[in-house]
Amino acid sequence: MKITIAVIPGDGIGPEVINQAKKALDAIADTYNHVFLYKEAQMGACAIENTGNPLPDKTLEICRKADAILVGAIGDTTFDNNSTAKITPVQGLLRLRKELGLFCNIRPIKTYEGLIHNSPLKREFISGTDILMYRELTGGAYFGIKELSDDGQNAFDGCAYSVEEIARVTHLAFKSAQKRRKKLTLVDKANVLETSRLWRKTVTEIAKEYADVSLEYLFVDNAAIQLIVNPKQFDVILTENLFGDIIADEASVIAGSVGLLASASIGKKNGLFKPIHGHLSQFKGKDYANPLASILSAALLLQHVGLHEEAFAIERAVEKSILLGITTEDIKGKNNYVASTSKVGDFIADYIANQEDSNLNFQNIHMGQSTII
Numbered sequence: 001m002k003i004t005i006a007v008i009p010g011d012g013i014g015p016e017v018i019n020q021a022k023k024a025l026d027a028i029a030d031t032y033n034h035v036f037l038y039k040e041a042q043m044g045a046c047a048i049e050n051t052g053n054p055l056p057d058k059t060l061e062i063c064r065k066a067d068a069i070l071v072g073a074i075g076d077t078t079f080d081n082n083s084t085a086k087i088t089p090v091q092g093l094l095r096l097r098k099e100l101g102l103f104c105n106i107r108p109i110k111t112y113e114g115l116i117h118n119s120p121l122k123r124e125f126i127s128g129t130d131i132l133m134y135r136e137l138t139g140g141a142y143f144g145i146k147e148l149s150d151d152g153q154n155a156f157d158g159c160a161y162s163v164e165e166i167a168r169v170t171h172l173a174f175k176s177a178q179k180r181r182k183k184l185t186l187v188d189k190a191n192v193l194e195t196s197r198l199w200r201k202t203v204t205e206i207a208k209e210y211a212d213v214s215l216e217y218l219f220v221d222n223a224a225i226q227l228i229v230n231p232k233q234f235d236v237i238l239t240e241n242l243f244g245d246i247i248a249d250e251a252s253v254i255a256g257s258v259g260l261l262a263s264a265s266i267g268k269k270n271g272l273f274k275p276i277h278g279h280l281s282q283f284k285g286k287d288y289a290n291p292l293a294s295i296l297s298a299a300l301l302l303q304h305v306g307l308h309e310e311a312f313a314i315e316r317a318v319e320k321s322i323l324l325g326i327t328t329e330d331i332k333g334k335n336n337y338v339a340s341t342s343k344v345g346d347f348i349a350d351y352i353a354n355q356e357d358s359n360l361n362f363q364n365i366h367m368g369q370s371t372i373i
């Protein structure tokens with residue numbers, strides 16, 4: 001298969017982690033005889049610096065033409081701490097989502113046996129968790145009317161949803177639940193918010209078309225508790241944009257680190273694949289950040305273009321790296337060995353290329369040599 005992938009490394013640790021995802025994709029291309037054409041483009045703080053625009057026209061054009069888009073991280077500490085900036089890095093990502101109609105964001109959350117020991121949560125509560133979160137991505141408070149009064153004393157973020165916006169993501173979530181454990185939990189705040197009440201009404205109506213899926217409702221504040229005390233009760237979670245942003249980060253604690261969570265943003269045409277974590281600029285260029293979320297995002301990309309076996313090969317390599325403790329500081333294994341970003345990427349690529357007959361020599365890893373003998 002020949003596909004064009006728009007690659008947006010972005011800011012902070014973005015370029016480092018995306019390089020590892022590309023290593024994994026190159027190993028897949030070699031092993032399975034595919035051609036992946038990368039078209040690099042700028043977005044975020046680096047794009048503002050170079051062009052004054054967080055989403056330059058050229059980037060948008062490259063993304064529109066590509067079969068899929070791979071993004072690293074967007075943002076910068078200077079902007080995070082500046083509440084008066086009119087042009088910000090995240091505007092680039094938000095506009096790209098809107099322009100491409102990427103209304104559905106999917107975030108898989110699961111535990112890895114090799115990581116449970118260093119989770120702050122108890123093994124018996126989290127072991128075996130397997131959640132697929134569906135977050136609406138182009139509506140709600142992120143895209144509502146925003147206002148700041150002239151005297152700077154009052155601010156307003158409107159949260160709006162239409163039945164159509166709710167319905168399209170809801171259908172995708174139900175279809176996915178049908179292929180899984182057939183349970184869908186709608187997370188909302190229907191006891192307070194009008195938009196949440198519309199979500200409930202719409203989702204309840206649509207549920208009739210998916211009679212084999214059981215539907216449950218949970219207020220978002222309770223969902224925040226349930227995710228920690230009993231995450232195994234969840235199969236597919238469906239929620240609106242802002243709630244989804246928050247509870248996905250919370251749920252990353254179950255997996256072991258936010259550095260493990262990948263996401264797929266899909267909708268009208270081509271999908272966008274990106275780790276859920278931020279730019280972590282303090283570690284920029286230090287070869288320190290966890291690349292697994294980016295690598296797993298590349299796996300989601302492959303799945304999206306129909307390369308299921310190849311996606312699975314990446315996931316297997318990631319599981320192996322965790323099992324062997326060839327991992328970065330945030331998820332360091334029982335042996336306390338800490339691998340650099342690029343070392344993890346090298347291991348994953350090696351493992352993909354040599355899978356079945358790979359002969360791993362852990363001794364070599366410590367010595368900074370090849371991981372395969």
Ligand code: IPM
Pocket residue numbers: 074075090093245276
């Ligand atoms: C995410 C991120 C983004 C979001 C930011 C960078 C705008 O946190 O993908 O979860 O809030 O959607």
Ligand code: MG
Pocket residue numbers: 245246249276
């Ligand atoms: Mg987020």
